[in-house]
Amino acid sequence: MLKSSFVKINLIVLLLIMSSIMMAQENKNAVLAENLKWSERTALTILNTYPKASQIDGTKKPKWDYKMGLVLFAFEKLYQKTNHKKYFNYIKEYADELIDAQGNITDYNIKDYNIDCVNPGKLLFNLYDQTKDNRYKKVIEQLRAQIESQPRTASGGFWHKGIYPNQMWIDGLYMAEPFYTQYTVRYEKGKALDDIAQQFELAQNHLVDQKTALVYQAWDESKEIAWANPETGTSPTIWGRAIGWYMMALVETLDYYPKTNPNFKKLAGYLNQIAKSVVEHKSATGLWYQVADKPDLKDNYLESSCSAMIIYSLAKGADKGYISSDYKKVAQKSFDAFIATFVKKDKNGEIVISNVSSSVGLGGKPFRDGTNQYYTNSKAKDNSSPALAAFLLSAIELKK
Numbered sequence: 001m002l003k004s005s006f007v008k009i010n011l012i013v014l015l016l017i018m019s020s021i022m023m024a025q026e027n028k029n030a031v032l033a034e035n036l037k038w039s040e041r042t043a044l045t046i047l048n049t050y051p052k053a054s055q056i057d058g059t060k061k062p063k064w065d066y067k068m069g070l071v072l073f074a075f076e077k078l079y080q081k082t083n084h085k086k087y088f089n090y091i092k093e094y095a096d097e098l099i100d101a102q103g104n105i106t107d108y109n110i111k112d113y114n115i116d117c118v119n120p121g122k123l124l125f126n127l128y129d130q131t132k133d134n135r136y137k138k139v140i141e142q143l144r145a146q147i148e149s150q151p152r153t154a155s156g157g158f159w160h161k162g163i164y165p166n167q168m169w170i171d172g173l174y175m176a177e178p179f180y181t182q183y184t185v186r187y188e189k190g191k192a193l194d195d196i197a198q199q200f201e202l203a204q205n206h207l208v209d210q211k212t213a214l215v216y217q218a219w220d221e222s223k224e225i226a227w228a229n230p231e232t233g234t235s236p237t238i239w240g241r242a243i244g245w246y247m248m249a250l251v252e253t254l255d256y257y258p259k260t261n262p263n264f265k266k267l268a269g270y271l272n273q274i275a276k277s278v279v280e281h282k283s284a285t286g287l288w289y290q291v292a293d294k295p296d297l298k299d300n301y302l303e304s305s306c307s308a309m310i311i312y313s314l315a316k317g318a319d320k321g322y323i324s325s326d327y328k329k330v331a332q333k334s335f336d337a338f339i340a341t342f343v344k345k346d347k348n349g350e351i352v353i354s355n356v357s358s359s360v361g362l363g364g365k366p367f368r369d370g371t372n373q374y375y376t377n378s379k380a381k382d383n384s385s386p387a388l389a390a391f392l393l394s395a396i397e398l399k400k
Contacts, residue, residue: 032349038339039395043078043087045350046071046388053094057385064098064105066175067385069120074392076126081396088130091123095136103138110146113162118143119175125182144183147176153221156195157202164363166222170207170215170242173199173249181256190258197263200253203246204270209238212293213277217242217370218362227362227370235362235370240292241386244309247274248390251316268322271313275323278310279330286330286337290357291372299376304342304355308390311335315397335398338391353391356384 054062079087160169184192315331
């Protein structure tokens with residue numbers, strides 16, 4: 001009798017597991033509704049592809065990473081628009097997977113001084129406000145401590161990582177400054193606002209190209225690394241996504257920067273300058289190239305992540321009044337071109353965004369020289385996180 005009961009229990013458990021697997025498979029294979037907005041279609045594509053945010057871009061081991069921070073920042077904005085709890089839960093589940101009971105980040109070491117690690121911290125302000133869970137506040141403080149001790153160039157710019165001495169990378173502004181601004185305004189009465197403005201001023205003075213007013217990816221103040229221009233210290237190429245990082249850094253920092261602060265006008269001026277320049281350098285289609293200032297370069301291609309980042313920044317900047325409202329019309333036209341050029345739906349109604357530049361960098365082993373050819377040889381992918389996140393943000397901003 002006991003053996004029979006045991007067999008029945010095992011059979012029930014097996015049936016429940018099989019039912020759960022079948023339901024998950026059915027959900028994955030469910031066709032998305034035709035009338036969905038682009039923003040929700042993109043979010044559902046991400047949720048179906050990566051049930052856990054820690055899996056984004058096929059990541060095998062959970063990692064505190066800027067890619068997750070970028071995508072989940074877009075989810076936070078979508079949650080604020082729709083109030084759909086599944087978007088909030090996706091963010092919270094990631095934070096809870098990476099932050100332990102004592103409020104420490106898995107595999108995080110402050111002594112790496114990796115400025116990318118600051119980026120996901122932006123998510124914790126709202127999580128803390130919603131839950132009052134002190135673990136989130138503790139991590140916020142850890143990331144603020146990293147900023148405080150982050151190594152700097154001689155003129156005061158944050159090193160991108162401990163392994164890249166004397167180097168400011170343009171994406172570092174996006175990784176650190178929106179978090180840094182929100183923190184100092186909320187908890188320090190704005191005492192670090194001048195330091196934040198200085199980071200952008202250094203980028204403006206050393207990373208902005210004098211001829212095109214577009215930005216290089218990196219600057220070595222010591223001019224010692226092999227990729228650095230011996231006169232200016234900049235890396236050789238004007239990379240499209242670098243422009244996107246810079247513009248997003250500005251619009252998201254300005255969101256928290258007090259308008260009464262004298263530096264607000266200066267930062268808005270930087271955004272106006274880069275906005276004017278990117279519009280002058282857009283292609284006939286209304287999109288932007290991998291090597292942004294050389295459309296005729298051999299093997300150059302229209303690149304989706306930089307195009308989406310620029311569209312989002314123009315739309316948001318115009319909505320917030322940081323730049324002229326005319327840029328909203330530019331963003332709208334480029335958004336339509338983006339869909340026509342890069343976006344397809346698969347058989348389930350999920351989106352596929354093509355022509356996403358793979359991640360590129362400078363220096364390291366093997367040595368990345370940052371030439372035009374290095375960027376054009378960067379293999380394009382489908383649905384990588386920078387394009388998905390920026391397209392989602394632009395769709396929210398344009399009410400799509």
